[in-house]
Amino acid sequence: MTGNIGRIRRRILRRKADPPEFVGYEHLVSFIRDQRLLDLDGDLVEIGAYMGGGTVKLARLASRHGRKLYVIDTFDPAHDRTVSRSSVSASEVYEAFLEGRSMWDVYRDATRRFDNIVTIRQDSREVEFDERKRFVFGFVDGCHSRDCVESDFRLIWPRLVSGGVLGFHDYHYDDWPEVTEAVDHLMAEQSAEIGEVHEIVGSYRISSILLTRK
Numbered sequence: 001m002t003g004n005i006g007r008i009r010r011r012i013l014r015r016k017a018d019p020p021e022f023v024g025y026e027h028l029v030s031f032i033r034d035q036r037l038l039d040l041d042g043d044l045v046e047i048g049a050y051m052g053g054g055t056v057k058l059a060r061l062a063s064r065h066g067r068k069l070y071v072i073d074t075f076d077p078a079h080d081r082t083v084s085r086s087s088v089s090a091s092e093v094y095e096a097f098l099e100g101r102s103m104w105d106v107y108r109d110a111t112r113r114f115d116n117i118v119t120i121r122q123d124s125r126e127v128e129f130d131e132r133k134r135f136v137f138g139f140v141d142g143c144h145s146r147d148c149v150e151s152d153f154r155l156i157w158p159r160l161v162s163g164g165v166l167g168f169h170d171y172h173y174d175d176w177p178e179v180t181e182a183v184d185h186l187m188a189e190q191s192a193e194i195g196e197v198h199e200i201v202g203s204y205r206i207s208s209i210l211l212t213r214k
């Protein structure tokens, strides 16, 4: 018994803090729980994990329900040259918060204790899922250009089960106006397939929009 407590204590002391995340994934976790999305049949998918601080929150929830979390990111901070309205490039921001560390190393370190994460280290525009793949929840926070957001929608939406939800970070956020343009366009185009729409205010008062598939 004493040996067990000692082992647990040593494990807790060894455990590093999770890296930061910039969305407020706890709001997404609450939403998934409140909407009972894990009563549906399918996995979760995240585009844009960065250091993995939000990934671990989604993976923990998925693991408790025996689900996988698919994660798509290039893990290359220099790859995303999109420039925000305030004239800062995404890559400059990613590199600044990394403070010289490798994004891939930080992510791997944060997520290594999970055996339910499937990491796809690729540009999301080049990813293809098997036709039979089904998701109950997807979250997009990758590249913020209109073509990326539309492409990320078209990757996940056809694989969402009925009642499943697809979310986009940075909705109505002035720095990345193309996200809102793309989502508004998709909402009009796909209105017949979209049920409830929720907007959640997360960290730094930046919203995510969540679209339920009918």
Ligand SMILES: C[S@@+](CC[C@H](N)C(=O)[O-])C[C@H]1O[C@@H](n2cnc3c(N)ncnc32)[C@H](O)[C@@H]1O
Pocket (backbone or CB within 6 Å): 020, 021, 022, 023, 024, 047, 048, 049, 050, 051, 052, 053, 054, 072, 073, 074, 075, 076, 077, 079, 080, 094, 122, 123, 124, 125, 141, 142, 143, 144, 148
């Ligand atoms: C804003 S960060 C994600 C932040 C993360 N959601 C969080 O809150 O910690 C965007 C991420 O998307 C990735 N990314 C950008 N363009 C991408 C693309 N075309 N394909 C895949 N990942 C991309 C970047 O490498 C970066 O890690």
